[in-house]
Amino acid sequence: MSASAIEFVDVVKRYGSVTAVDTISFSIQRGELVTFLGPSGCGKTTSLRLIAGLELPSAGTVRIAGQDVSTRAAADRNVGMVFQSYALFPHMSVIENVAYGPTIRGGDKKLAIERGHEILTMLGLEGLSTRLPSELSGGQQQRVAVARAIVQQPDVLLFDEPLSNVDAKLRRRVREEIRDLQRRFNLTAVYVTHDQEEALAVSDRIIVMSNGKIAQIGTPSALYDRPSSRFVADFIGDANLIEGHVDNGRFRAEGLTLPLDMPGPDRPATISIRPERVILEKSGAGGKITHASYLGSRREYRIETVFGALLVSAPITDVAFQAGDEVGVSLPVGGYTLLVNESELPSARVSAQ
Structure with missing residues (x-):
């Protein structure tokens, strides 16, 4: 029983x-x-x-x-x-x-x-x-x-x-x-x-x-x-989805190389980055702010980069940027997730442990 x-x-x-x-x-x-x-x-x-x-x-x-x-x-x-x-x-x-x-x-x-x-x-x-x-x-x-x-x-x-x-x-x-x-x-x-x-x-x-x-x-x-797929990453909260490929234990996209904890086989891939995980730096290049919003408890930015557009959520205590500012963009290790392609997901018989 x-x-x-x-x-x-x-x-x-x-x-x-x-x-x-x-x-x-x-x-x-x-x-x-x-x-x-x-x-x-x-x-x-x-x-x-x-x-x-x-x-x-x-x-x-x-x-x-x-x-x-x-x-x-x-x-x-x-x-x-x-x-x-x-x-x-x-x-x-x-x-x-x-x-x-x-x-x-x-x-x-x-x-x-x-x-x-x-x-x-x-x-x-x-x-x-x-x-x-x-x-x-x-x-x-x-x-x-x-x-x-x-x-x-x-x-x-x-x-x-x-x-x-x-x-x-x-x-x-x-x-x-x-x-x-x-x-x-x-x-x-x-x-x-x-x-x-x-x-x-x-x-x-x-x-x-x-x-x-x-x-x-x-x-x-x-x-x-740790969403398993593009659907889950995009449905639960905001997510930046970046297309690229896995190559030699790293995720690579134009202008972006990130180490992976679980490399997997070399293949086309997508990573998910939550907006609050993106780090903006006053010095440096890599991104241009196209839109800036003050939301009381945080600031929200839209940023154009060579690897795609990013939504960024920053604490109110951080340096404030304005539309048009050039900023450095970095991602902490563990601040992104390699997604499984939808076709590679396991069957619907999922363990609920």
Whole structure:
């Protein structure tokens, strides 16, 4: 029996001739918060619905807590879900909403209400139990939706774009609350978003999807610092992508030679350089600033070089440059990543260790 909280083995989901999820495999451990991240139509929401039982796989196996649930309906899985709209019953009070799940499943209503009050207290909502959802702020409604899911003691808690209805200024606070709750209750949680910053902030690991397949799985820092492909490098944060070739343990492009930790065979290649890793020097040549922006916490520059255009993000404490300035450009060892060609990526059956 699998020790994983969730496991997909060669899972496929088709809608007629369209393959929404294409032979993906991964495992999620108990107590982890794992995010599906990708552009619209990549298969992330379909994957979440396959865990919830709102969709059944066309092929492959879905396991929850070691049990094969591939053919089980949503009602037969011990899974809680927080929807984008929160889906609170407008005519019910907060405590009635929270206690609804256990009660409708035949549980003792009194015990469900007692447990609901305990969870509301933990979430800082103890004084709001008699209010209607319309009398709550967006952040409070979101916490009620989480409480309603937690009270059922699910094996897995699913979040479907939970911050899409939260004001932009509140998103940072609400996502911190979600992460704190997940850790406090030691919940196994799966989170869906298209927002890269949100995914980096809340996740233990991220599953990046593209065209129904898994592009890469890893921790936030691993995906940001060591993307495996052009798609991942370009999708997560800003990246400068430079075309060249590997030659004798070095990456070479016009006017640029960089040592490689993992040389690989001589071949055409691409490197990824994050904007904050580029070092600008007042003395020296190699680049010309074409655009300079002051962004409060940092300065951002566009620079033309012989090996291509660069986006550079510099601390506000560094020397300020202006458009037209000639600057030296250097890259620290380890400040760039050699990307794997898309055709060389491993199959979608990716280990989630």
